[in-house]
Amino acid sequence: MHHHYIGDKAFYRRVFGVAVPIIIQNGISNFVSLLDNIMVGQVGTVPMSGVSIVNGLLFVFNLCVFGASSGAGIFTAQFYGSKDDEGIRHTFRFKFLICIVISLVGAAIFLLGGSQLIGLYLTGEGDAATAAGALDHGLKYLAIMLWGFLPFALTNTYSSTLRETGETFIPMLGGIAAVFVNLVLNYILIFGKFGAPEMGVEGAAIATVISRYVELAIVAGWTHSHKARNAFLVGAYRSMYIPGKLLKSITVKGMPLLANEFLWSSGMAVLSQCYSTCGLDVVPAMNICSTLFNLGSVVYLSMGNSVGIIMGQMLGAGHSEEDVRDTNRKLIAVSIASGVMFGGLMAAVSEAFPGIYNTTDAVLIGAGKLGQALMGYSGFDEYGLNILAAFDASPKAEKTEEGKPIYHISQLTHFCRTHKVLMGIITVPAEAAQQVADQLIAGGIKGIWNFAPTHLDVPPNILVQYENMATSLAVLSVHLQAQIKEEKEVRK
Numbered sequence: 001m002h003h004h005y006i007g008d009k010a011f012y013r014r015v016f017g018v019a020v021p022i023i024i025q026n027g028i029s030n031f032v033s034l035l036d037n038i039m040v041g042q043v044g045t046v047p048m049s050g051v052s053i054v055n056g057l058l059f060v061f062n063l064c065v066f067g068a069s070s071g072a073g074i075f076t077a078q079f080y081g082s083k084d085d086e087g088i089r090h091t092f093r094f095k096f097l098i099c100i101v102i103s104l105v106g107a108a109i110f111l112l113g114g115s116q117l118i119g120l121y122l123t124g125e126g127d128a129a130t131a132a133g134a135l136d137h138g139l140k141y142l143a144i145m146l147w148g149f150l151p152f153a154l155t156n157t158y159s160s161t162l163r164e165t166g167e168t169f170i171p172m173l174g175g176i177a178a179v180f181v182n183l184v185l186n187y188i189l190i191f192g193k194f195g196a197p198e199m200g201v202e203g204a205a206i207a208t209v210i211s212r213y214v215e216l217a218i219v220a221g222w223t224h225s226h227k228a229r230n231a232f233l234v235g236a237y238r239s240m241y242i243p244g245k246l247l248k249s250i251t252v253k254g255m256p257l258l259a260n261e262f263l264w265s266s267g268m269a270v271l272s273q274c275y276s277t278c279g280l281d282v283v284p285a286m287n288i289c290s291t292l293f294n295l296g297s298v299v300y301l302s303m304g305n306s307v308g309i310i311m312g313q314m315l316g317a318g319h320s321e322e323d324v325r326d327t328n329r330k331l332i333a334v335s336i337a338s339g340v341m342f343g344g345l346m347a348a349v350s351e352a353f354p355g356i357y358n359t360t361d362a363v364l365i366g367a368g369k370l371g372q373a374l375m376g377y378s379g380f381d382e383y384g385l386n387i388l389a390a391f392d393a394s395p396k397a398e399k400t401e402e403g404k405p406i407y408h409i410s411q412l413t414h415f416c417r418t419h420k421v422l423m424g425i426i427t428v429p430a431e432a433a434q435q436v437a438d439q440l441i442a443g444g445i446k447g448i449w450n451f452a453p454t455h456l457d458v459p460p461n462i463l464v465q466y467e468n469m470a471t472s473l474a475v476l477s478v479h480l481q482a483q484i485k486e487e488k489e490v491r492k
Contacts, residue, residue, distance in 0.1 A: 006330065015334055019306040021168035026066075027298040028175035032182050032211060036141075036204045039186045047201050050137030053121045056272055058145065060265040061106040065153050066301070067261030068098045069160040070308060071254025075246070076164040077309045081316020088232035090242045092161050094250055097240060099153035107146050114142050121276040133378070137201045144205035151212040158219045161232070164309050174218040182211035268293070299342040303335040360385050362449075363416060365436045366427035367392040367406050370451060374425065375400045388419060393432070409439070416443025423447045430454035 040051045072091045079087030110117070118138040122131040159171035188196045189203025199206070223230050310331065314324050364371050367390040375390055390406045399405055407415065415421070424440035426433055426448060433452035440448060447463040450456055456464055 006333070011327070011330060015306065015310065015331065018163070018168060018309055019303055021172040022163060022306055023299055023302040024172045024175065026302050028179050031179055032208055035179070035182055035186060036208060039190055040201055040204050046133040047137045049134040050118070051141050051201055051204060053118050053134065054138045054142045054145065056269055057110070057117055060262065060269055061102070061149065062152070063261040063265040064102050064106070064258060065099055065156050067258035068102060069095050069156050071257040072098070072250050073160050073164045074254055074308050074312050075250055076161055077312025078316035080165045081313040082318070085231040087246070088161070088165065089236050090246055091250070092157070092232055092236055093240055093242055094247070095157040095160065096154075099157050100150070103149040103153045107149050110142055110146060114139060118142070120273050123277055141201045141205045144202060144209060148209040148212040151216040155212065155216045155219055158223050162219070162223060164312070165230070165232070167229075170222045171219055174215040177218055178211040178215035181214045182207050185210055300335060300339040303338055307331045307335065360423055361419060361421050362387050362423035362425055363412070363421050364390045364425040364427060365392070365409065365412065365440075367395060367400070368427065371427040372400060374427065375404055376402050385423070387425070388421065389415065409436070412439045413443040416440060416445055421445055423449065425449045425451070427451045
């Protein structure tokens with residue numbers, strides 16, 4: 001019985017010869033978004049939230065393009081199997097036209113409703129200034145990313161057609177080049193290296209758009225320069241004629257795939273929005289999870305695409321129905337096994353990913369004047385420090401002026417454990433500092449920023465940064481007196 005689901009070496013060579021390049025290319029497309037999120041995350045939590053929200057929304061657009069191309073691609077593979085270049089030419093035109101339509105419609109939606117769409121993820125209770133900052137960064141990023149819609153769609157048109165006609169290496173090569181360009185330009189433009197201005201989220205968007213055009217240039221350039229191999233391109237742009245019968249068949253049989261991708265990706269976006277209503281602190285975490293999930297979904301989406309290509313080629317080449325059914329069973333088995341294996345791998349390494357984003361969560365203990373001042377300082381976001389909440393022995397309010405919650409100190413240890421907090425900021429009197437430090441350590445924190453004028457007894461694996469204001473004032477006073485003395489001597 002198992003032989004119905006397990007193929008021979010030749011079968012697996014064929015499957016992985018088609019599937020692996022597709023997985024790599026589609027993985028690379030999602031990895032570009034992941035790179036933007038990670039590298040912008042080094043700038044700060046708020047910019048990263050804005051970028052990752054937008055990338056989650058753009059995932060819907062990406063999958064719509066993918067679904068439209070894959071739906072028509074079923075017919076492309078069949079035409080390739082039967083050596084019908086004219087048929088391939090028609091499906092190429094269909095992809096070209098529908099991808100342009102999707103790009104224009106998508107751009108219009110984001111232009112007209114971008115602010116509202118991003119705002120849906122910022123409706124939870126929390127710091128209004130943080131929400132406004134995330135919205136601003138998101139809109140700046142989106143405005144530039146819109147210029148990448150058309151090259152992304154056209155690249156997909158060419159790449160999918162090449163894969164369906166037996167050429168998988170060039171699309172993969174274009175994707176790898178895009179990641180390399182994006183990585184280098186991200187470093188230069190986000191952080192202002194090699195004389196370039198420090199552009200933050202806008203630099204990330206510019207880098208991504210440029211990488212899209214580079215990928216298009218490689219894939220389309222190779223396709224047009226090898227017309228003997230890609231005969232379907234001969235006369236492809238002389239007209240946009242598609243036979244009515246074929247147009248109807250693609251619409252009826254292929255477009256449900258587009259609808260499926262749209263509904264599924266939209267559902268994921270709606271789910272993320274629902275979680276975001278729990279509060280602004282949830283948004284960064286959900287965005288990290290969504291981006292990684294999108295990357296993880298690449299395997300089974302690509303395997304599904306591979307099944308369509310292989311089945312289409314076999315049907316076009318006139319293989320027997322029994323042969324096609326047998327291959328289909330084995331392909332389904334491979335797809336399930338691949339999905340399970342990759343899912344297990346993602347689960348095994350999942351805990352390592354959040355740390356890459358440089359979004360250090362912290363709590364503050366002591367909601368007095370100093371504590372309130374530190375809670376209200378927005379500049380911490382630029383350094384990747386996100387203060388989740390304040391704690392006090394006698395809370396005078398439920399929230400700070402910025403909307404951050406204030407809890408009783410008895411909840412400190414439990415909160416740190418459940419939220420996996422890494423840093424505690426101590427602004428309590430000296431006599432209470434050690435007890436607070438003990439509670440923080442019991443909650444699993446790794447570092448303490450201590451403003452209390454006392455030394456803390458902590459294990460060697462706990463990092464402590466002391467801020468002694470009296471010492472700082474004394475140092476400033478010495479330098480000030482020296483400067484005054486120097487100025488007097490100069491006047492003499």
